[in-house]
Amino acid sequence: MAQFWKPGTEKPRLLDDGEGGVLFFSSSYSSSSGFGFSSTEKQRQRLPVYKYRTAILYLVETHATTIIVGETGSGKTTQIPQFLKEAGWADGGRVIACTQPRRLAVQAVASRVAEEMGVKLGEEVGYTIRFEDLTNPDVTRVKFLTDGVLLREMMDDPLLTKYSVIMVDEAHERSISTDMLLGLLKKIQRRRPDLRLIISSATIEAKSMSTFFQMSKRRRALEGETFEPKVEPAILSVEGRGFNVQIFYLEEPVSDYVQSAVSTVLSIHEQEPPGDILVFLTGQDDIDAAVQLIVEEGQNDRKRSELIILPLYSGLSRAEQDLIFSPTPRGKRKVVISTNIAETSLTLEGIVYVIDSGFSKQRFYNPITDIESLIVAPISKASARQRTGRAGRIRPGKCYRLYTEEYFINEMPAEGIPEMQRSNLVTCVIQEPMISKMILASGELGCSEEIMTIAAILSIQSIWASSRGAQKELDEARLRFAAAEGDHVTFLNVYKGFLQSNKSSQWCHKNFINYQAMKKVMEVREQLRRIAQRLGIILKSCERDTTAIRKAVTAGFFANACQLEAYSHNGMYKTVRGSQEVYIHPSSVLFRVNPKWVIYHSLVSTDRQYMRNVVTIDPGWLTEIAPHFYQQRQLSHMPH
């Protein structure tokens, strides 16, 4: 058993005075009395970040980059933009920006800040996320946005000239777009000494962030007499406002963390006072198995009926996810069994006990084979702390780690590998080149209306409704739309039906289509249509000429062509590019159909490499449409 941090007391602080640039403020700075202020104002003053107001403003004034380390509950995200505004950083038509990795967070924080400032959202305080721009360029002074949107803005205005301060929040998550943004912002700083950056991070990893933003000696030598901010980043640490969480480790490692998690749930329920339980497992399989086990093992338990067991992962429908947020009835105990979604994206109130398996599914990318795969891998210390923190939001909690303390200390990596090092960066550098090529080709082939629809649907996770417990019905529904040419053409049938139903949610429900996904498809399609129109692509329908459609897909995705192995009995294909063994994904309408030649949209790698979303092609099109790629390749069994 070990003691976790106790926020607000003796938290270790940063810590480097060597180069003079790293500053440290103690938390003994006292806040002024709230007398005479409104209740909102008093609430603001109670947030831990409030007592650092002067320090933060001083650092931002004097340093090009300020790194703020603050745990959840410190209030940094909502308060710092307001401090900046009050201090005049938005004067003269300038704008203060604050980025978030997730859309939901952008919306939530923006409306909270607008409320605190007593202004209407979309005016002085606004936000921009994809498909939704709630800002007014003339009056918006504090703007919240996803880091992806800011990256896009950079394409039109590379120096981001309208912003005076840019705060990058949740930088410790190291998402691809956050990392890209940080790299580009560093470049902008060289050209814009007036720009200030605030990097906000929840972990002590601030030191490497600081090293990154340290500017070169040469640049520093150029600093003239005119006032310029210090180039060394400042670091400030702000305590959070969580509760103490006691940590328990296993004495011996276990081989089956699902079983171990289940036993822990049942013994907490037997021995511990009321309070909800959150269990972190890796994926749907684990989670469903754990739910099943708890039900079975608890069958003879008189207290079993007090447990409300809820699975949680992104594949669940909106209604199923909403169950998680319903309040726990008196005398009951909620057990939420979740993937990583509950680590950062969703916050559950009322959790007192956390069980951490120590694993999550992570994406890895092999640049040689160009295959991304999802692998169950050990989490980092940073993730483990984040999971633990989920237990201390309403009162002191307990966290049960299903691994040994020795393992945590000596073997668990301090930080996860940044997403940037685990992904194919193509779409990050050039926005969706294959889709773009497909759309351009569709203009010439006269099927741009259809290809727009296909492109929009391919950009959505899945248009099919969640199938828990109704697998057969979903398969049957899918068959009703199935087209012999493959998934892409099947999508057109679904889209057509959706339009004919007048975009009805009941129709979606009846046909196992995800209504939310279809609404998003409409938005993406509209966005694509606007871009295509701007580029002068002729919008035209080919009226069911599936050859034109499949040729357009081939034009974009020629590199993903696969041929069925001549004597394959189990549906094995080989990629033309690298002779990789691949199979049609069971969710495809061509599963078990196994046509001779197909093009896939993406590969997913689990125990096998599966092709998701496949369409049949005529191999002759490959040399016709992409001769530069196929000329020198030897295509065995290629008819001529």
Added chain:
DNA sequence: GAGCACTGC
């Protein structure tokens, strides 16, 4: 016979 989590004109 199968789906970690996000994001984007």
